[in-house]
Amino acid sequence: MVSKKVNTRPSIAGNGQPGLRLPRRHRTRGGAEPILALLPALIAMTLVQIGPMLVGVVMAFFRLTQFTIGNWLEAPFAGLQNITLAVNPTEPIGREFWGSMGLTALYTVLVVGIAWVFGMAGAVFLSDQFRGRGLLRSLFILPYAIPAYAGVMIWTFMFQSNGAINTLLGRDLHLLSSQTFWLSGAKAFGAILVAGVWQMWPFAFLMLLAGIQGVPGELYEAARVDGATRWTEFRDITLPVTRDVSRVLVLITGLWTFNNFTTPYVMFGNAPPASTNLVSLQIYINSFVDLNFGLGAAMAVIMIAILVIIALLYIRLLRLNVGEVPNG
Numbered sequence: 001m002v003s004k005k006v007n008t009r010p011s012i013a014g015n016g017q018p019g020l021r022l023p024r025r026h027r028t029r030g031g032a033e034p035i036l037a038l039l040p041a042l043i044a045m046t047l048v049q050i051g052p053m054l055v056g057v058v059m060a061f062f063r064l065t066q067f068t069i070g071n072w073l074e075a076p077f078a079g080l081q082n083i084t085l086a087v088n089p090t091e092p093i094g095r096e097f098w099g100s101m102g103l104t105a106l107y108t109v110l111v112v113g114i115a116w117v118f119g120m121a122g123a124v125f126l127s128d129q130f131r132g133r134g135l136l137r138s139l140f141i142l143p144y145a146i147p148a149y150a151g152v153m154i155w156t157f158m159f160q161s162n163g164a165i166n167t168l169l170g171r172d173l174h175l176l177s178s179q180t181f182w183l184s185g186a187k188a189f190g191a192i193l194v195a196g197v198w199q200m201w202p203f204a205f206l207m208l209l210a211g212i213q214g215v216p217g218e219l220y221e222a223a224r225v226d227g228a229t230r231w232t233e234f235r236d237i238t239l240p241v242t243r244d245v246s247r248v249l250v251l252i253t254g255l256w257t258f259n260n261f262t263t264p265y266v267m268f269g270n271a272p273p274a275s276t277n278l279v280s281l282q283i284y285i286n287s288f289v290d291l292n293f294g295l296g297a298a299m300a301v302i303m304i305a306i307l308v309i310i311a312l313l314y315i316r317l318l319r320l321n322v323g324e325v326p327n328g
Contacts, residue, residue, distance in 0.1 A: 053304075060301045064293035072293075082298035093286075097299055100282040101306075107189075107278060108257045111196040112250055118197065119204025119249075124238060127212045137209075144202035152266040155195040159183055159267075183267065189275040195263050200253055211245035212238060247318055255307060279303055 059072065060082055068075035088094035122140050126133055143151060158164040159182040170178030182191040215237065223233050261280040264272055270289050272281055283303070287296025 056297045057301055059294055059297035062294050064297070066291040069291075069293055075294075078294055082294045083302065085295060086299045086302055093295070096277075097279070097282060097302075100277050100279040101303070103275070103277060104258055104279045107193065107196065108254055110193055111200055111257045112253045114193075114197045115201035115204045115253060116208075116246065116249065118201040119206075119208050120242075120246075122201075122205045123208035123212050124234060126209060140205055141202045143198050144206070148199060148262045149266060151199055152195055152263050155191070155198065156183070156267050159191045184273055186273075186275050188268070188273040192263055192267060192276050192278075195267065196257060196260065199263070200257060204249055204253060207245055207249045208242055211242040215241045251311065251314055255311065258303075258307060 061078055061080075062068075062072060062075040063078045063082075064072050064075050085091060085093055086097050089098055126137055126140070160166075161179055161181050165182065166176075166178045166180055169175045170180065180187070182188065219237050220233055223237060228236070259280060260278070261284065264276055264278050264281045265284065268276055268281075270285060272278075279299070283296050283299045286292050286299060
């Protein structure tokens with residue numbers, strides 16, 4: 001009896017069925033080659049991101065001031081004192097830190113939510129074919145192309161007492177006093193909110209437009225044949241199809257907005273109003289104005305830890321919802 005030799009090598013079919021064998025030069029190679037290919041990127045990431053982050057974590061455990069920063073490895077060891085001081089709500093520093101965290105969370109929710117609404121509206125509007133659509137798309141992404149510093153400076157000038165906002169709303173439309181000063185008091189939060197949304201919504205527009213353009217046109221045509229309105233198309237087709245894009249978009253823009261330092265610093269400098277004292281600015285003031293580098297590093301570590309936990313929980317929820325297979 002002659003036995004046949006079974007071919008157990010992988011085939012292109014990939015389903016256990018016989019198929020063509022891959023040429024030897026196309027087979028996946030193991031060993032150190034993948035690691036060597038990724039080594040330059042890993043080294044660059046370590047030097048640029050991971051290294052400074054670890055240094056900041058170490059700094060949080062020392063009493064680093066203007067007197068010890070010159071040789072901070074020999075500075076007095078503080079242990080958890082900096083972290084305890086930052087998170088203690090019974091102390092002025094702790095109350096101010098948690099107040100800035102809450103204000104930053106509110107600012108993030110509003111910026112991300114309004115930017116998503118504007119981005120979705122623009123994406124739905126520009127998903128249809130009409131004359132001049134390319135020009136409008138270019139104008140919509142213009143705020144995203146302008147450097148953040150330049151954009152915030154423009155809004156700062158516009159919110160001055162003699163700027164374009166007061167000229168338009170006060171002198172021309174008579175909706176408010178032309179002497180309103182937007183960069184102090186509670187009104188400063190509105191100014192920084194407008195600048196933040198203006199910076200963020202073009203990115204939301206691009207992401208959502210890409211998601212909408214992936215929808216087959218036949219779905220909309222069939223819905224219109226069945227008598228669906230534009231709202232019905234948006235509710236039953238556009239929203240479900242762009243759900244995953246929206247979830248990723250919220251995570252990305254949320255992290256960017258929470259860490260935003262350029263907008264509050266350019267608009268208000270080292271002395272922001274209480275309504276705009278975001279946590280990034282609070283960390284900067286403690287580190288480079290009050291020269292308490294250890295406390296500033298501790299606040300940064302706490303903020304990063306909170307953001308990492310929130311991001312991991314968010315990603316976990318996404319995996320549960322997206323990967324869930326309905327029963328039946």
